Amino acid sequence: MALPKQIVRGLFHWTAVHPQIRIRVSSYYLAREHVLIDPLLPSPGGLEWLERHGPPEHILLTNRLHFRHSARLVAAFGCTVWCHRSGLFDLEPELKARPFVPGDALPGGARAFKIGILCPDESALLLPRVRAVAIADGVIREGNGPLSFVSDEYLVDDPSQADRVKRGLKAAYRRLAKKEFEHLLMAHGHPWLHEGRAALRAWAKGNVGKKHR
Secondary structure (H helix, E strand, O other), X not given: OOOOEEEEOOEEEEEEEOOOOOOEEEEEEEOOOOEEXXXXXXXXXXXXHHHHOOOOOEEEOOOHHHHOOHHHHHHHHOOEEEEEHHHHHHXXXXXXXXXXXXXXXXXXXXXXXXXXXOOOOOEEEEEOOOOEEEOOOOOEEOOOOOEEOOOHHHHOOOHHHHHHHHHHHHHXXXXXXXXXXXXXXXXXXXXXXOOHHHHHHHHHHOOOOOOEO
C-alpha cells in the first residue's frame, strides 16, 4: 500500500489492494475541502494521516460499490457519505448515506454527472477547484497505460451485450469530455494528469474495442 501523494495542490492520490477483489485501486482526498472520494484507507497509519491533513468531513462515491472503508471513516471522523440515490439500497444503514442526483452540487464544490450505463448509480464527479473529474468503472487504466474497458467477463453478464454496453459508455464519456477539466481521476488505474480530458475525448471517439493513448 502506498502513502498519499499530492498530485495537484490540495489533491492527494494513493493506491491500496482492495481486500475483497484483491486488486489495486485508487482513492483521492481533497484536503482543503475535507472530501474523500472512493476511499480505501492508506496503510499503515491511514487514519492518522487523514487526521493530520483534515480531518475528512465528507465521502463522495462514484458508485455504491466504492464504499470501501467508508464505515471505518464514519466511525473515526463522523463523515457524511454521499451516493447516487439509486445506489442507496445496497449500502449499510449505519452509513446513513445521503442521496444525490445528476446536476446536484455536492460538498467541496463537486458536481454530479450521470454515466449510468454499467449500473444506474454510476456517476462522474466534477471537481472545479482542482480542474478534475473522478470516474467509476466504465473506463479503466492499467497503471500508466492507455484507457480501456474492463474485460467482457466483468463488464456484462451476457457477452452478446458487450458491444452495446461499450457504445453506451463511450457516448456517456463523450458527453463528459465536453465539460471543463484537465485531470482524469481513475478508480482503477493511475490518474491521467493535465491531458486527462483530451485522453478521454480521444478514447471515447474511437470505435468500440479500439484503444487510444
